[in-house]
Amino acid sequence: MKKLIITLLFVAAVGLLYAQVERGNALIKGGTVLTITKGTLENTDVLVKDGKISQVGKGIAAPAGYKVIDATGMFVMPGIIDAHSHAGIDAINEATAPVTAEVFTGDAVNPFQIGLYRALAGGVTTIHAMHGSANAIGGESETLKLRYGVKDPELLKMEGAPRTIKFALGENPTRVHGSGNGIVPRTRMGVEFVIREAFSQGKEYMEKWDAYNKAKTQKGFRGAPPAYNKRLETMADILRGNIIIHCHSYRADEIYMLLNVCRDFGVKKLVFQHVNEGFKVAPELAEYGAMASVFSDWWAYKFEVYYSTAYNAAILVKNGVTTSINSDDGELMRHLYHEAAKTQKYGQLSDEEALALITINPAKQLGVDNRIGSIEVGKDADIAIFKNHPLSIYTVPMVTLVDGVVRFDREKDTDDQRIVVDPKQTIDVTLHTNTGHDHETCMQDAEYTFVRLFGFNQQEK
């Protein structure tokens, strides 16, 4: 009891010192509610109290002081979740070593990126701000709620979301470290070795520390602690089951390889990212309980991504794999509802199955399905409201709420939604055109590793 009081006091003190997440009260009236998990409810109200969904039903009256949003004729769905993004962070790749499990994108959160607002304008409320794919084992990633408008980076972090970590197989790590630096891994075999070695070292490390901590409790213990190593500390936490692996992968053989590695080390929490050849190993993924986060129809941007199909998501779903559709890209992130709809053309998924790809399924992959991903009483009021059905080509995102707070409202969208302005900026009103996709943000901060590949690296003589 005493402990509890102290904890409560501590929480209160921290709350006073640090700004708190804003949580809203609202009533969304008369919409078609796509709950995802409990069917579609026509002409239904959703009551939001203190940032949580408190009631879903017909004819709910708005308590005094609640914001009322008229959703008559519109579609109300849970906020879209992007399980693969690199938005909202200032550093993506610590590309200098094949294993950098110790770094954490949550240290580099940037709440001012305008891309976060644009994502909100596409109904997205939560993103997985991932480390890049330059290393076999990258860094821990952060799950961000798009509370765009706040300045404190801490307030974007989804409080209580489980830890996740980025792994990467295939061409990216072999190019950066093998071709780029002439070290292991140069091949897919090398990638497997690097991961197995890291797990083995993590296991040894964990055992050493467990033994030391146990010995320390003995009276009169004298002895040196094992060398502290933050990288192995993280590896040990993966082995303890405290961190979900999200692995960049394309080919069926490497996907199957990682399943075997994880099986050998008893690691169960595993999500594959991209997984373009996932359709070839769908039953194996389902059997292991591994999940898959894919593009709808994007491939052929490098050699290992040629063997692909737009039916990938549907095949995975039909085989019982928990599947999501992600963006990995600032532009795609703005219309994930279209991306999900493509699975109806390629694979005839039902509305519910298609919408699950961008809501409850990515929530499961991030370990937050108890909090977000569907419209249910008790869940966070992260809600996107659309004119026309979100899977229709004519759909228009109208209002997006995070924790019951309106963070995007099409009616109130102004020209300049920046939170901060650089006082030294040169004002240039010419439109900047961005050519092509920025899907290689996956390799941001690691660009220099490309240079040698194309043979015009001026620095090395």
Next chain:
Amino acid sequence: MNRFYRIPRQWLALMLCWTSLGVFAQEEVKLAPVTRTYAITNVNIIQGPGRKVDMGTVIIRNGIIQGVGKNLFIPAEAIVIKADSMYVYAGFIDGYSRAGVIKPKQETNRERPKDPGNPDPEQAGITPQNDVRTSLNPADKSVEDLRAVGFTTAQVVPYGGMLSGTGSIIQLGGETVNEMLLLPGTSFYSELTGAQRMYPATVIGVMSKYRELYRQASLAKSYESMYASNRSGLERPSNDKILEAFYPVIDKRIPVLFKADRYLDINRILILQKELGFNVVLGDVKDGADLTNKIKSANAKVFLSLDLPDEVKEDKEAKKDQSNAEKKALEKRKAEAIAQYTAQAGVFQKAGVVFGFSTASAKTKDIPANLRRMIAAGLTEDQALAALTTTPAQILGIADRVGTVDNGKIANLVISDKPYFNEKAKVRYVFVDGVLYKYEVKEEKKSDAKNAGGKKIDPNGKWSYTTETPQGNTSGTITIKSDGSGYAGTMTSSMSDRATELKSILLEGNVLSFSFGFDAGGGSMTIEVNLTIDGNDFEGTMSIGQYGSFPMKGSKDPNR
């Protein structure tokens, strides 16, 4: 352009030769001063914020203030400075700078290590065992420049990466390092700066490395004390100079001075502080107005930057032009941002955060004007003076020696002909440790503003240039074009086939300045260029971050 990063050894050797030649050339027979006693008479004495003596006298003897007040007896041996109607203040204290610190001697960008994931700590910028005292040069021009605007004391830190070493407090005067030194080992200097193309290269790498080293140091330290209490049967502790450098921080004997200019960096530093629990001083804060609560609860001390973003000049042409509403809206927000930076000091004052100032990234000649802008934006003159004198003295733990004009204090004084914060004030005398530095007031050239030497300065057009860089000569063209309120331009180089866009192009009198950035793999760098235009020729310098300045000259292409 990436070639700038490789500074060959031969060139460095050459540079060192120049330096030693310079010292040699200046060597002359030094005579001991006739007297070390001074009397500054008929002067308005601002003893400290809010403490003023009208038309009094200050007596200095042997580097110490020996008398402050009216009707003082003036010793016969005293050199009398008739500072009639002038103003004397305690010398200013700079909380964080690199005045007098020699740029690194070694090539910072040597061959990339074979395994960039596991570089030599020194290459990766992890040298907390270093001490700024080993890289001080009393004759460095930066010392003289900072003194000329009224600073007499500064906390200086070494150049380097994330952990470059410990800082010291120095006097901005003296012939030797020992003479300059006021207090050694005063801060554990840190930055969130990554190593170039090796671990830790990014801010996430740096923060992780910081945590790991801190934790390793804590463990090593407690094991060492266990070992010291009874060595029998225990493994000998490993000696690690990097970890040992953390011990005074862990013991809270010295604070961590963190470069904390940007808003997000301050947040990140406070995350580390909260996790690890060290005493923190935030250095060169530029954009912290929204963080006063966080800073207070972390009990952080602050040195606010004396650098401010340039004010936007009113452009009458553009004002008349009603058509471009978008541009106007953007300019309005930019002006608001500039105003927020300028008002920062006032906001900190109101919030009750203890702060001094730092010159780390400020252009020395802009400091008085920037102080006036801060005062116009809400700081009072007394508050500004406190942040220049008494408050930094307290933060740095030297308030018993410096910071006020009082009997017994070190004779660090600045004397200006008008109140210091007056626009027309000129610094006339500075005392550091009782040593006098005189400043002649130059006649202002009336024609300076728009014309130089009767010729109209027109930067527009295409200029050819050459620079002497560490890699040999580079040439190319600079194209400048008037652009509404200012100038726009591009630059080409024989090192690169792409034209680079120039930023912050500014013409002041006959001085054209601009900057441009380039991506150097690990991060982007800004290169600043300052050119003095004389008719169709220019001469000036190009500054590449910490790698130094290189001469640049050129002439206008007659075809344009």
